[in-house]
Amino acid sequence: MAPAEGVLQQPSGRDAGPWWKTYRRAWLRPDGLAGLTTAAVVIPKAMAFATIAGLPVQVGLTTALVPMVVYALLGTSRALSVSTTTTLAILVGTELAGGVGRTNPGEALALSALLALLVGAMLVVASALRLGFLANFISESVLVGFKSGIGLVIVVDQLPKLLGISIEKAGFFRDLAAVAARVPASSLVTVALSGLLVLLLMGLQRRWPQLPAPLLVVAAAVALSAGLGLGERGVAVIGAVQGGLPSFSLPPLGLAGQLWPAAIGIAVMSFTESAAAARAFRGPEDPAPDANRELLALGAANALGACFGAMAAGGGTSQTAVNRQAGARTQLAALVTAAAALATLLFLAPLIAVMPQAALAVVVVVYALPMIAPAEFLAIRRVRHAEFRWAVVAFLGVVLLGTLKGILVAVILSLVALAQQEINPPVYAIGRKPGTDVFRPLSSRHHQDETWPGLLLVRAEGRLFFANADGVAARIRRLIERHSPRVVVLDGSALIDLEYTALKALSQAERHLQQQGIELWLAGLNPAVLEVVRRSELGERLGRPRLRRNVQRAVEHYLRDNSKASGGSRSG
Template sequence: MRVLPFLFLRPVHLLRTYRLANLQPDMLAGLTIAVVLLPQAIVFSLLAGLPPQMGIYTAVAAGIVGALWGSSSHLNTGPTNSASVLVLSILAPLAAPGTPPFMAAAGMLAVMAGILRIAMGLARLGILVNFVSDSVIVGFTAGAGVLVAVGEVRHLLRLDFSASGLLDNLVKLAQTVSQAHPASMALGLGAAGLILGLKRLDRRLPGPLIALLMAGAAVALFNLAANGVKIIGQMPGGFPPLARLPLLDLDLIGHLSTGALAIAAIGLVEATSIARSIASQSGERLNSNQEFVGQGMANIAAGLFSGYPASGSFNRSALNLEAKARSPMSNVFGSLFVLIATLALGPLVAFVPRAALAGVLIVGAYGMIDRKEMQRIWRGARGDTLIMIVTLSATLLLPLQFAVLSGILMSLAYYLLKTSMPQVRSVVPDEHFRHWIFQPDKPVCPQLGVVDILGDLYFGAASHIEESVRALQAQHPTQRYLMLRMQSVDHCDISGIHALESILRLYRERGGDVYFTRVRESVLKLMKSTAFFRDVGADHFLGEDNAVEHLFYHVLDPAICIYESDVRVFRECQNLPRPEYGVPIVLHTDMPAGLLTEIEPRALWDRLRGQAPPVVVDVRQPREFKRGHIAQAQNIPLVDLLTQPLTLPHDRLIVLACRAGRRSARATYALHNQGYNNCAVLQGGMQAWEDAGLLEAVD
């Protein structure tokens, strides 16, 4: 129930809070809008195949209702180029333009589109317009501009033919161009030239209005109508009458449904885009759902009061802002001024030649092709370029309602494609070891892969992320450990958890493991609730600052770094010696089952003080040995143990020690191959020895 006051009772709030100090500036801005809106209403209605008065009625009804129920203070709602082109394209197969059935269908189209827009507003679907690429609007508007320009050439030349589609129009123009009417062509080209000239002189001048008035004066003065120049003719005066619409004609509703959806969608995207653009200059906060309702109410009002579908106009909205309008009432005043002007100037409008209107439309159509924006899109992302080209091509070659919907569906498909294929890339530290960056040309650690997931881990992306990680693992098969950086994963679902479980299983089956850093709280909560956190282990979720340090000293195998690899990726491994030993070093990663015997630090301590103490061999590097070692130990670095003859006793227990146990395990395997069968490994290495408080010998 709270939605109704918020969305439908906006006029009450607007009128209650209106300040009288805004009255004068709003009326002046409304007068400025009316000067532009009046000729556009006439021109656009003819473009839609409708009589001029329907454009006037749309400008009045939609303009007032859209202002009162909309969210923007400056967005002007009324007849537009794109809506008019769509109306003609949708209705031409159903009825002849200008006939009563055609006019009734146009009103029905407005009502249906309005209902769809209101439904979207009530459903809080205003956010959906953010998923329609601007490339759709740019491509559609450019294509519509071409269609308008080509379609109006026949009226400019007063050629009598009907055509369906761009190609048919071009063919018939080429066949009949020799029959052009000179006087009509002169009026049309003169109107277009005058508009362009006035633009260069002063953009604030109402070029279309001046051009139409001068063309009408020329027709009246020289009686050009008698010489074959087609004119608009007398328009009915009075207020917008209620239309008799076939509201219960289900067959007609079925035929119009696709077109109504296209008009609703493109109109909403167009109106909200314009409103956002204007709001970025005015600083006004907008409510997309309120704007949906406002646009819906405006279209219903236009349809019921003998108009046709309407939308937001960028040039009129920008003019409203430039004219210093302070509230939506400026648009209300603009529509009222159009109505007054029509009642007063109706007889004069009858003399306006159709060719002059064609000239005005051709100039406007040229302006619809935003060449700079098209160039920017062309130079930008490939996806945006493809969407623009497809929408433009579809607009030129297909019925417009299908062109619009194809462009919108393609932009949605592009969005889904992008979100379902987030980047999964291997990163390494920068030269200062401060940031992780993507540097594909730099070597990676042979043991640890560090991977950024740049996107959400949801059902649409889970498979792609898993396959990408598997591909990275296949590319670097020696990397048995993986650290996933998940600061860009804002959302994860059960499919994402299954993908992580599969990745964890992949690495653990190969004797490695997976660790996580920078996991967001919402994702971590899901991991805990699904038992993934428990299965992985709390110690596998590391802080960003100490993650590599922990893995380097507690997980990774330093023997691989020292004896096999000359790659030094992390800060912690910069001081490790390079493997330049002159002889090949063979490190056995996998030990035969049951070969290793371990001895705990306290047990070794006790045996060293008993009879027949074991021989302790520390296989670390000399610099490590000097920092601290078992007092009775002798230092035989692993490389020497693997490459030089040994003189160790066979009749005593040999205990091998290293930092954490991995190098000593390899040493045990090597000694076993040389006939030393009475060997053991210090459990946990020197780290465990020190943790037990047994460290005494320090050089």
């Protein structure tokens, strides 16, 4: 797997053109094999994910056909496999079950298509507004919590199918309680079949990871169902499947006003998941995906797919991984996958009809379980406790409030995290490592670091602007009160920007310090910040003597010119 790239960006040069213009004949075989291999994973999962949303399995097949083709023609990621995902399916299902979707199956299909159309329109508008920079907007820790919550919700949602019972969906905890109450009424045949298929799927994945395990498990379930007549033994089966080519029909727009809030959340997750998968599985010779072009391609895939009855679509991480590992060189592999989905619609509908619902539930649960990632939570906690708390809150947001509100919680948490980092930049006192010109934060671990009577060295990091200027000034004042210096040197080597409000606050602080008999010096400013300071009132007040090239020069100047400090240094 290729390492993740930092951002999506515009490819340059000959790589920026359509992939088919530079296609090589030598790529036909690896693309064909990769497309067929990926189809063996995508097709069973697409049908399973349709059932998560409460939709017929043919909707999943249509989603593996139309959006897959549209993205392959317009998208910039060579490996990305676009159909639907567990996250998108549960989001769609939540909306369809939340009031507007509690209707007959025909209306549910129309609402799903309308939702996909709105998602596509929003992504296209985002592309026109060049909002591709939002690809990495939700922080990784928040996304870990969100996806873990989604995974747990999906597992609970599929338990009734694994047990052969039915419940009225009413929210995570109520659903869990209802399942527990109905366990005595479980179908023993269904439970036995589910257990067998789980063991088979997990065993295939572990023992022969190169095999299309979902396809083999679904095929085995179909064979058992047909051979043993499981449908007549109380095992729920898929039933009649509408095969044939999907027809073009514009979704009814009457309920667009009710669906657009959900469409925003689904659009965000579609792009976020797709961008993450495109980055993670970009080959070393592949062009960098263009974020704004990706928005357009995903938008068109959703919008056109909606007109053929597809549900909301996006790039799936696991199927993209299969596509890449199977040797996909270009988007032709996705076209082969789409052709396999079309063949399934045209020729395999009778076989799908006898497929046990438990088989698809097994595929969903086994692929949803890795989304629940306690190890990721622990890894985050080892590094940063604050981000661990954000991950936990995002997880609880999904479980307690539902998936769509959980997206809102995730976005708000990311905003709060970003604001917290910007408003509270690091500000600390520094000392010099003995025998070097290295300056580092004062701490009990480095108690031998050099400090000097009457001199306080303070370092501020990041961007100083209107939102954090007062807070930074207050923290510097506390350091001054603690150390009682005659000279304060502000080390600006880690400052990337100094906005006018912060500059004015520094100027006011300099006047206040001067009234107390304390001098303020600046050291180590980068050229852009230094130029801003020189053009300001603060620069005029400081003059050249109090603007030093770096902290070392400032210390040397202080030791040379200050008679009280010239006797040497002390450890602080």
